[in-house]
Amino acid sequence: MDVLAACRNAKLASRAVRPLTRADKDALLLAMADALVDQTAVIVRANDEDVARGRAEGLSEGLVDRLRLDDDRVAAVAQALRDLAALPDPVGEVVRGERLANGLEVRQTRVPMGVVAMVYEARPNVTVDAAGLALKSGNAVVLRGGSAAAQSNAALVAVLRSVLSDAGLPPDAVTLIDGGGREAVKHLMTARGLVDVLIPRGGAELIRTVVEGSTVPVIETGVGNCHVYVDAAADLERALAIALNSKTHRPSVCNAAETLLVHESVAGSFLAAAIPALDAAGVTLHGDSQTVRAGLAAGIDVVAADDEDWAREYLSLDLAVRVVESLDDAIAHIDRWSSGHTEAIVTDDLTASRRFVAAVDSAAVMVNASTRFTDGGQLGLGAEIGISTQKLHARGPMGLAELTTTTWVVTGEGHVRD
Known part of the structure; x- marks a missing residue:
């Protein structure tokens, strides 16, 4: 033509x-x-x-x-x-x-x-x-x-x-x-x-x-290297549901989560539940040393993660998992590796959610909700022509x-x- x-x-x-x-x-x-x-x-x-x-x-x-x-x-x-x-x-x-x-x-x-x-x-x-x-x-x-x-x-x-x-x-x-x-x-x-x-x-x-x-x-x-952060003050049952939905609802799309960050104070109990649940859903986990150990304790293999995993948009049933020391550590990780698409925090701490929203520089930020909601139809726009990760004229759906x-x-x- x-x-x-x-x-x-x-x-x-x-x-x-x-x-x-x-x-x-x-x-x-x-x-x-x-x-x-x-x-x-x-x-x-x-x-x-x-x-x-x-x-x-x-x-x-x-x-x-x-x-x-x-x-x-x-x-x-x-x-x-x-x-x-x-x-x-x-x-x-x-x-x-x-x-x-x-x-x-x-x-x-x-x-x-x-x-x-x-x-x-x-x-x-x-x-x-x-x-x-x-x-x-x-x-x-x-x-x-x-x-x-x-x-x-x-x-x-x-x-x-x-x-x-x-x-x-x-x-x-x-x-x-x-x-x-x-x-x-x-x-x-x-x-x-x-x-x-x-x-x-x-x-x-x-x-x-x-x-x-x-x-x-x-x-x-932009590509969707999206994150879910489970805060110290998270309802862990809610956090697991959000993490599963963000990753497994439709893993091949740009608003699917690619990295799960977990505050160290809840990592033991959360990973003990999350790793078997994600494994049962067919997810291959790529984790830091603490996540690898948690996988071994559950009898589930976790692939050791490196920088390529933190940077990657998998578009598949793969998920990178990292335990972080604090909210600021989670924000720093997102600031380094995010593509600026969608980030989510799960927390019952209003101060933590406000700090996350203020500090994270992405087109969409979710508080106690799945990353899958970054979608024109879900946000009341009707169909979308794309999700902009730039800052001029249009940003987001x-x-x-x-x-x-x-x-x-x-x-x-x-x-x-x-």
Whole structure:
């Protein structure tokens, strides 16, 4: 595909999407949801081809899980569009406004960005989430999914484009860049003036490549080296439930916990319960010397951890475990090794939780809750286009508002400047 031509077509299509009313956009999303459900069998067959090819090529089971679509997952993708339709339209929201002393009325108002592009890896649900978020916020979208999900993405986008056509809108408002390898991604990264913002979502290498090589403005989504810290004042039963959920609920996603930190004053009793529970859930533990000894006492092998474990986003049923001397020691560990995604503290000490929240510099901080809640849907944003770990424009789950920019509207009565 000629990437620049595709971007030009998306730019033209964005002009048709930009003025749509909320009613128009919501009707479009609901029609897309219905069409996806109607075409479930076609989508799942296409996905089966991707899954079979991925397994044949040695794709890990964690990545296969991220890739897989079945009837329930297609229904969930469609429901995400319905949930988006139920959300307020960010376009036209007045961020701030006032009447100046000279009589001018000034309003800073949310408007669409124009063309949002996304480069991402083997999660075909992201294809629909990104398209829905872009359209609801008045944008066109250009999508470059990973080759592992090529058939799935093509089937999903074909459904979305058909609904656009049926609605009398240009189908290029949702464009899939198919093939072309790294050269296609390079063209997308340098389509300045055609693409207004580019969002990479995937592994560290992909994100680094896009951030370092783009001339298009980038919103950086980061890898998820997430931590759960069990404080001295933690309810240990609650802490175990949170640790298990954070690690095992869906280990292949970026908000899954990768490191468990335990205050030394509760380490003996907590690890005695946590190590067998995590082992029973299929988790391989990588621990410091104290955790290794606790594993031996429980008759469970714990792999000796090193710096690579503290730095690693496993995306699998592996968990690094370290006993820390204090809250400050836990914060120092997170400060050194975290990717800035999500950190959690389990404690009944209000002072400890406040210090943790104030000191930890991450996009999301959980107090007595699983790291798995760093998710646009869980936090009331509807579907998310990614989780930003940068600090400019957007940070944390990016929903509708994060896909808009602002325009200053100044209304006068013949005002001229002295």
